[in-house]
Amino acid sequence: MTTAATTAPPTRLDEQLDRRERQFTETGAYAGLTDRLDLKEQEPILFEKVFSRLRGGLVTARETALNISASPIVKELGELCFAVYTPEGDSVALSTGVIVHVHTMSDAIKYMIREGYEDDPGINPGDVFCNNDSLIGDVHNADVQTIVPIHVDGRLVGWVAGVTHVIEIGASTPGSLPLGPISRFEDGIDIPARKIGAEDKLFKDHVLAAARGTRLPKYWTLDERTRLAGCLLARQQVESLIDDVGVDTYLQFCAELIEDGRRSFRSSLFAMTVPGRYRAPAFSEMTLGSESLMPEHARVDTMMHAPVEVRVTPDARLELDLEGASAWGYHSANCTTAAMQGGLWVLLTQTLLANDKINDGAYYTISTNFPPGSWSNHQNPQASTGSPWRFLVPSFTGVLKSLSQSLNARGFVEEVLAPYAMSANTFQGGGIDHHGQQAAITNFSISCVGGGARMFTDGLDYAAAMWNPQGDMGDCEVWEINEPFLYLGASVKPSTAGPGRFRGGSGWESLRLCWGTEFFETQNIGNSRITMQSGLWGGYPGATGYRHNVRATNMFELAGGLLPYPVRDGNPEESQIDALVEGDSEFDQRTLTMPNQMRSGDLYLSPMRGGSGVGDPIERDPAAVAADVAGGYLIPRLAESVYGVVVGEDGAADLAATERRRAELRRDRELAARPFLRWFEDERGRIAAHAEDGGERFHPAVQRMYAESMRLSPSWAEEYRDFWHLDADFLYDAATPTVEISERMLRGRDPEELQRQPRTEVESPLPERRPTGAEQAINRQTLAALLDGELPDGQVRQIQSGYKDGDRFDTYLAIVQARWPFPEDRVLLPFGLHLCIVELPSGERVIKSDSGHVFGDYRKNWKRGAMVRVRRDEEAMLEVFPDKMHPDPEWNEIREYYDPVDFTLLDVESVPPGYPAVHDFLPELEVFYRDWLGREL
Amino acid sequence: MPRVIAYDAGGTMTDSFLVDETGSFVVGKAQTTPEDESRGLLSSTEDALSQWDVTAETAFPSIVSGVFSGTAMLNRLLERKGLAIGCIVSGGLEDYLRLERGLQTWLGMTYADRLHVTTHFHNEPLVPRERMKGVRGRLDLFGNEAIPLYEDEVRAAATELLDDGVEGIVVCLLQSFANDAHERRVGEIVAELQAERGTSVPVFLSSRLYPLRGDFPRLNSTLIEAYAAEPSRHQLGKLDRAMNEAGAGFDLRVMAAHGGTISIDSSELARTLVSGPIGGVVGARYLADALGLERAVCSDIGGTSFDLALVNEGELSIRQTPDIGRFLLNLPMVEIESIGAGTGSYVRIDPTSNRPEIGPDSAGARIGTAWPEGGVETVSVTDLNLVLGRLNSEYFLGGAVTLDMERARDAVKRQVADPLGLGVEEAACGIVDLFEEQLRYAALARVLGKGYSAVDYTLFCYGGGGPLHVGGYTRGAGYADVIVPTWAAGFSAFGCACADFSYRFDQTHSLTIKPGHESEVEGKLRAAWSVLAERGVEAFVRGGIPPEQVSLKRMVRMQYAGQLNDIEVAANEDRPDDVGSLIDRFEQLYAKIYAAGASSPELGYAITSVAVVASAPVEKPVLPVEALTDAPPEPKAARPVWWSESAGPLETPVFEQDDVRAGQSIVGPAIVEAPSTTLAVPPGRTAELDKHRIFHLHDAAKD
Numbered sequence A: 001m002t003t004a005a006t007t008a009p010p011t012r013l014d015e016q017l018d019r020r021e022r023q024f025t026e027t028g029a030y031a032g033l034t035d036r037l038d039l040k041e042q043e044p045i046l047f048e049k050v051f052s053r054l055r056g057g058l059v060t061a062r063e064t065a066l067n068i069s070a071s072p073i074v075k076e077l078g079e080l081c082f083a084v085y086t087p088e089g090d091s092v093a094l095s096t097g098v099i100v101h102v103h104t105m106s107d108a109i110k111y112m113i114r115e116g117y118e119d120d121p122g123i124n125p126g127d128v129f130c131n132n133d134s135l136i137g138d139v140h141n142a143d144v145q146t147i148v149p150i151h152v153d154g155r156l157v158g159w160v161a162g163v164t165h166v167i168e169i170g171a172s173t174p175g176s177l178p179l180g181p182i183s184r185f186e187d188g189i190d191i192p193a194r195k196i197g198a199e200d201k202l203f204k205d206h207v208l209a210a211a212r213g214t215r216l217p218k219y220w221t222l223d224e225r226t227r228l229a230g231c232l233l234a235r236q237q238v239e240s241l242i243d244d245v246g247v248d249t250y251l252q253f254c255a256e257l258i259e260d261g262r263r264s265f266r267s268s269l270f271a272m273t274v275p276g277r278y279r280a281p282a283f284s285e286m287t288l289g290s291e292s293l294m295p296e297h298a299r300v301d302t303m304m305h306a307p308v309e310v311r312v313t314p315d316a317r318l319e320l321d322l323e324g325a326s327a328w329g330y331h332s333a334n335c336t337t338a339a340m341q342g343g344l345w346v347l348l349t350q351t352l353l354a355n356d357k358i359n360d361g362a363y364y365t366i367s368t369n370f371p372p373g374s375w376s377n378h379q380n381p382q383a384s385t386g387s388p389w390r391f392l393v394p395s396f397t398g399v400l401k402s403l404s405q406s407l408n409a410r411g412f413v414e415e416v417l418a419p420y421a422m423s424a425n426t427f428q429g430g431g432i433d434h435h436g437q438q439a440a441i442t443n444f445s446i447s448c449v450g451g452g453a454r455m456f457t458d459g460l461d462y463a464a465a466m467w468n469p470q471g472d473m474g475d476c477e478v479w480e481i482n483e484p485f486l487y488l489g490a491s492v493k494p495s496t497a498g499p500g501r502f503r504g505g506s507g508w509e510s511l512r513l514c515w516g517t518e519f520f521e522t523q524n525i526g527n528s529r530i531t532m533q534s535g536l537w538g539g540y541p542g543a544t545g546y547r548h549n550v551r552a553t554n555m556f557e558l559a560g561g562l563l564p565y566p567v568r569d570g571n572p573e574e575s576q577i578d579a580l581v582e583g584d585s586e587f588d589q590r591t592l593t594m595p596n597q598m599r600s601g602d603l604y605l606s607p608m609r610g611g612s613g614v615g616d617p618i619e620r621d622p623a624a625v626a627a628d629v630a631g632g633y634l635i636p637r638l639a640e641s642v643y644g645v646v647v648g649e650d651g652a653a654d655l656a657a658t659e660r661r662r663a664e665l666r667r668d669r670e671l672a673a674r675p676f677l678r679w680f681e682d683e684r685g686r687i688a689a690h691a692e693d694g695g696e697r698f699h700p701a702v703q704r705m706y707a708e709s710m711r712l713s714p715s716w717a718e719e720y721r722d723f724w725h726l727d728a729d730f731l732y733d734a735a736t737p738t739v740e741i742s743e744r745m746l747r748g749r750d751p752e753e754l755q756r757q758p759r760t761e762v763e764s765p766l767p768e769r770r771p772t773g774a775e776q777a778i779n780r781q782t783l784a785a786l787l788d789g790e791l792p793d794g795q796v797r798q799i800q801s802g803y804k805d806g807d808r809f810d811t812y813l814a815i816v817q818a819r820w821p822f823p824e825d826r827v828l829l830p831f832g833l834h835l836c837i838v839e840l841p842s843g844e845r846v847i848k849s850d851s852g853h854v855f856g857d858y859r860k861n862w863k864r865g866a867m868v869r870v871r872r873d874e875e876a877m878l879e880v881f882p883d884k885m886h887p888d889p890e891w892n893e894i895r896e897y898y899d900p901v902d903f904t905l906l907d908v909e910s911v912p913p914g915y916p917a918v919h920d921f922l923p924e925l926e927v928f929y930r931d932w933l934g935r936e937l
Numbered sequence B: 001m002p003r004v005i006a007y008d009a010g011g012t013m014t015d016s017f018l019v020d021e022t023g024s025f026v027v028g029k030a031q032t033t034p035e036d037e038s039r040g041l042l043s044s045t046e047d048a049l050s051q052w053d054v055t056a057e058t059a060f061p062s063i064v065s066g067v068f069s070g071t072a073m074l075n076r077l078l079e080r081k082g083l084a085i086g087c088i089v090s091g092g093l094e095d096y097l098r099l100e101r102g103l104q105t106w107l108g109m110t111y112a113d114r115l116h117v118t119t120h121f122h123n124e125p126l127v128p129r130e131r132m133k134g135v136r137g138r139l140d141l142f143g144n145e146a147i148p149l150y151e152d153e154v155r156a157a158a159t160e161l162l163d164d165g166v167e168g169i170v171v172c173l174l175q176s177f178a179n180d181a182h183e184r185r186v187g188e189i190v191a192e193l194q195a196e197r198g199t200s201v202p203v204f205l206s207s208r209l210y211p212l213r214g215d216f217p218r219l220n221s222t223l224i225e226a227y228a229a230e231p232s233r234h235q236l237g238k239l240d241r242a243m244n245e246a247g248a249g250f251d252l253r254v255m256a257a258h259g260g261t262i263s264i265d266s267s268e269l270a271r272t273l274v275s276g277p278i279g280g281v282v283g284a285r286y287l288a289d290a291l292g293l294e295r296a297v298c299s300d301i302g303g304t305s306f307d308l309a310l311v312n313e314g315e316l317s318i319r320q321t322p323d324i325g326r327f328l329l330n331l332p333m334v335e336i337e338s339i340g341a342g343t344g345s346y347v348r349i350d351p352t353s354n355r356p357e358i359g360p361d362s363a364g365a366r367i368g369t370a371w372p373e374g375g376v377e378t379v380s381v382t383d384l385n386l387v388l389g390r391l392n393s394e395y396f397l398g399g400a401v402t403l404d405m406e407r408a409r410d411a412v413k414r415q416v417a418d419p420l421g422l423g424v425e426e427a428a429c430g431i432v433d434l435f436e437e438q439l440r441y442a443a444l445a446r447v448l449g450k451g452y453s454a455v456d457y458t459l460f461c462y463g464g465g466g467p468l469h470v471g472g473y474t475r476g477a478g479y480a481d482v483i484v485p486t487w488a489a490g491f492s493a494f495g496c497a498c499a500d501f502s503y504r505f506d507q508t509h510s511l512t513i514k515p516g517h518e519s520e521v522e523g524k525l526r527a528a529w530s531v532l533a534e535r536g537v538e539a540f541v542r543g544g545i546p547p548e549q550v551s552l553k554r555m556v557r558m559q560y561a562g563q564l565n566d567i568e569v570a571a572n573e574d575r576p577d578d579v580g581s582l583i584d585r586f587e588q589l590y591a592k593i594y595a596a597g598a599s600s601p602e603l604g605y606a607i608t609s610v611a612v613v614a615s616a617p618v619e620k621p622v623l624p625v626e627a628l629t630d631a632p633p634e635p636k637a638a639r640p641v642w643w644s645e646s647a648g649p650l651e652t653p654v655f656e657q658d659d660v661r662a663g664q665s666i667v668g669p670a671i672v673e674a675p676s677t678t679l680a681v682p683p684g685r686t687a688e689l690d691k692h693r694i695f696h697l698h699d700a701a702k703d
Helices: A013-027 A038-042 A044-066 A099-114 A118-122 A204-211 A217-245 A247-272 A337-350 A389-410 A476-482 A555-560 A576-580 A622-630 A636-641 A655-672 A676-691 A700-712 A714-724 A737-746 A751-755 A780-787 A793-801 A808-819 A874-878 A925-933 B037-050 B056-062 B072-078 B111-115 B151-163 B181-197 B215-245 B276-290 B381-387 B405-420 B424-449 B466-473 B488-498 B518-542 B579-593
Strands: A080-085 A091-094 A128-131 A143-152 A155-165 A194-198 A276-279 A282-287 A301-306 A309-312 A318-321 A366-369 A426-432 A438-442 A485-492 A508-514 A520-525 A547-551 A584-588 A596-598 A603-607 A826-830 A835-839 A845-849 A854-857 A867-871 A893-898 A905-911 A921-923 B002-009 B013-020 B025-031 B065-070 B085-090 B132-135 B145-147 B168-172 B203-205 B253-255 B261-263 B296-301 B306-312 B337-339 B345-349 B356-362 B458-462 B481-485 B501-513 B551-560 B567-570 B605-616 B637-642 B649-656 B665-667 B670-673 B678-681 B685-689 B694-699
Touching (some): A038 A247, A044 A080, A044 A091, A044 A217, A044 B356, A080 A217, A099 A128, A099 A155, A155 A217, A155 A247, A204 A217, A217 A247, A217 B424, A309 A389, A337 A366, A389 A808, A389 A826, A426 A603, A476 A485, A520 A547, A547 A576, A655 A867, A676 A714, A676 A867, A700 A714, A700 A737, A826 A925, B002 B037, B013 B488, B025 B037, B025 B488, B065 B215, B085 B215, B151 B181, B181 B203, B203 B215, B261 B501, B261 B518, B276 B306, B337 B424, B345 B405, B405 B424, B466 B694, B518 B579, B518 B605, B665 B670, B678 B685
Parallel strands (some): B065 B253, B085 B132, B458 B481
Antiparallel strands (some): A128 A143, A128 A194, A276 A309, A282 A301, A426 A438, A426 A520, A485 A508, A520 A596, A835 A845, A845 A854, A893 A905, B002 B013, B296 B306, B345 B356, B501 B605, B551 B567, B670 B678, B685 B694
């Protein structure tokens, strides 16, 4: 039965919302549409027409509204998006633009419904609502939402909402990503889902009040007009659509479209992934421990733990679980569930869901666990969420890495991506600008960083960022309108990219000269202690960063004498700034600071990070390494120490010397590595000593991170103790004040309610397996050429952009099997670059490398059968990363897992000391073969 | 005798369009000859003239105006076959072409791929990194010198480039649009060096050529001028000489992005990088003017795209930083929105959602599955039209290509109809309907998005595929009129012939209008305009046109102070610098362009750039005038055509376009065939041919 069409809906919104949630819980389908989608199947053309008009209306509204904005990040960087929602607040369709907010606005609408806004303050035709409260449904205060209801003949039939990222939000520190607030009360303008207008006009008191709350009222005001104009235009389009098709058809269409979105996402998972469990923990840092401008309780170094576990369920749904996440803190990087959903949405729309038909259907295919009290779901009305991207960006590297593992196993090698880079160092500040005006800036050239390496080619250099695939660094001349700083240069930053057989995308840097102001504060916002991401299959993570600012310089003396001044810093080991300019230099790895005053003539360096690599660096084409040195992508010293490539005086790789050097490197690895179990025992002892007096202690931030995770999550604590064979009462002895606050605050609350996601226990039947049409098939030769990097770029892009072929797994498996050096083995599942799950002649199913080493049963962590080397001192770090761009070994060690036969590097873990070895991929092999492929294993 | 000639030299065919003094016209076609374009041009002309039984020798001397548009320059750029260029940029920005702007890694991609980050890629630089030279020195945005120019570095850089044997040197320094002193000095130093060395490599200063804010698009435009436009200048010179040798007395002009034509001697030839699609819009504006229409929607369907533009009050809107071939440029260009929906667009059913998708990629010139020689395996919109009987398999491109109906039917059944659970014709009809609905909405959205309604606009339809779908994409939209010229297929070339002979010069000037200080702004405006006007006059004088024949149009781009988006405001020519009337015009325009609620007068006003368009008179085509007839139109044949899923096939009369006479009405359902295009008149619509040989499509009920 298709309940959406046949039962009369309740007239009250809160009842409608309850009904929708109940329908989903009880049937597992949106709006209870478990069966045929009548409109879609009986009138496929009409269905499509309605869709294209709805979406067209949103795109038009956005394009028109864009022109009203004054904000460069809205106008030039597209930080504007509109969406249409059902009466219950589920998104139906959305415009182009930054689409992270599609679900956040859904949460805001549902909040208004649940809180009874229908009665008070009333939801009437022409009303305008605004929200920027992240606990209600937002990422952070800077993302401001305008929401208007759509009524037909007095009946509410939906909502249109629009969001912009406002450039200045009136927080305790200037800019839109404030890193200074330590509580909610410093996050700036706060509008917790309020009615701000009626009869399509804004209330004057709201307009005046908001303008008084920011350092840059003009931007706020124009952005608000932008959103309102777009919402009204989009509403008009929906109204005219309803005029043409009728309310009932329209509402049925909305429900079917969302259910169709849910089914499509399941079909994508079913077609492109492998059921199983994926783990890729990620970390982030908040280093305010030496920041004298902070109150004492916030003057702490924090390490964030994102124990990302992704599960693809046997019935083709996606689960994201952050059980074990560390606690919220007195800083501005805390997240709400809405922010987490936003991050997930951004990531999926760049990978599995890159199309224009996405809507909340995907949301209903995903189950999440964001543990209450953790940084990912802080639940504390007093916690600051001014700059959650600082945690979101790192943590979602784990999701990307997990998806890549799955895409490779399934043969979709063209979609594999290693983790991307962090947007840092962000240039942000405020003061009196060169026009003599009060000003605040956030430089959004941070939307271009290095992407992760691909499976057959290097990562995309200096382009997109995780939070905006359509990244752009803008024009120097346009930034110089708003910023009292002159560009002295913008250039490729060497050795930012994570090394690998294919390296990550490179980062870049800009050097700025403070100019035309006597008072402007800037802050440094970046990472330096930890790498944020790990690489993929032996690739290293991208480098960390540093700050290099110089105050009271002799810049103008240099210029007056026409003497060289710096235009970049380049390789920090041979810093150009250091070489050419004198002054009070801040040249260190303290990359997070509160705003500090700068004056004309001072220098500020903004280095952007690079993405992580794929595969063992000593398998990289020597010519590519030589080209990287020549092109300034790699500092020469690291060509030998990481890649084992000897570059001759002519700049070309010396192949004979390279071969010798690489053989040496393999021997060095052999000497430096230990069998897993020996490493495990030593490490275990080190950890156990924490519980004893006089034992060596990890860095306080690391201890606190573990203590928080273990106190917040008994199950994670148990797993931790189990892994290291620790006593049942083992705990890190660190104060965790925010955990205690959460415990008190959350006591007695319904855990499900704290997750705020409708759930269902109903298992849906698997999507249909579909044969590949002749038009979409990719034959073995083509796929092999793709894998070997021999396919022309244009053809690769065609494959990436086209529909995915249903036979891919078998095509890929045949290639892998044919290349497998042991014909007696039956390859069951590709596992990485050198690893496969194979069935041995004995019938055992094991993980085995192409060197012939058997790592053990495929259900166990293969790393137990590997040789391990841990880089935990500066000297070892400097073999991989440049000085001032390497992780701090007290915070972050680099673990390398080698093949015991030929010492090929199989995996790099970038984790804090004491972290369990990550079991990255546990496939449900039998389910996959039997239920997904339709044949026995 | 022909008076006006225009060429559109595409990648495969060169069209020529000749008009005589009565407005009669002929269209000629010939293979494009990339190695020496003049051969293609001449054969195309001969082909056209043969229809009038005139030889080139006798016809050429009577031609007074000749316009060229072509894709050779764009191809040179896209295929990276330009000159060896060296660049001198602000020190520290030598990586301009490696870093690009992030957006150049996804420009021009479909929406899905713009999201799909793994498809993004950098452009191959036009200049290798070692020929990108930085020189220290900095100006700020006010044009003040923050750091003097390091002239020794300039000398060293220029010496290295000249030693390297570059064929051109591009100079683009930060903020040079505000103060060109540093760039000029670089130019002088290079000139001194060249004098010493006895070389004469051309030097291109960004502040001289394209002085607009935005360093990266300015660099791109200047670079393309040196890299691709310079070689094209030689090509065009050859064309001009060939014309003259053939007896022509006119100087060949080239269609430029701003909607006017410029001399091949112009120093800003990169403006002609894109000209074909501009031609159509200019032609529509010309027709609208001739017919006394204030507002028009221009729509053009080719094989790959649906192009839309608006004419408002007789003016075309201009984009300041368009992108072409994944390059962001600062060449003011007629605003045309291009949607990936043409007659060659592929039709597929998404296997994941089982939902139909049209485009955005297309079979293009390879037509569809109906043409086996094209090698296309995926159904295209043309295949659907054939299946429905709307196209004639024997008369496609005038019979030059024979289409295979059975092959198309089979493909449509397998790929589209079966997955949707529909019959072949039902599916084809539904998808064409959806296609037209999407086009209809796209066109309407342009109008609605600017705050107008369709009744304020007349829709012009042209391009080879337009007439086939115009009935569908204007259905029920409520336009004041729907116009289909009988020369729709040659409309771009026609439009080129209609373009003014005009130069456009733009210059960034940031002028905030502070109440009480209007006279300061007015003084600055006068000064800025006079510099540009001088350049305009100079451009004509160089081509032998005396200053008194040059007329000037002064414009500014204005915005609410602080807003990023600006709109173009033409000055009142009686007193162009009157700030009050500029503000009034800005407010009027703003209110017309954007939806209510956007007006923000409390922010104050700012001028962002000034522009001058300098024009000289040229002869343009006159419209044909034919005597009206009372006789009913005579069909040449009839065939069953599907017009809707519900009605099934209807026996439909087919007319030959040349046989339809002015004054006759074709009542739908009907098909009007011409060698280059097919007009479909759906049931309930009537196409009436007016005295200018233009069809007006209206609802039958209106009659």
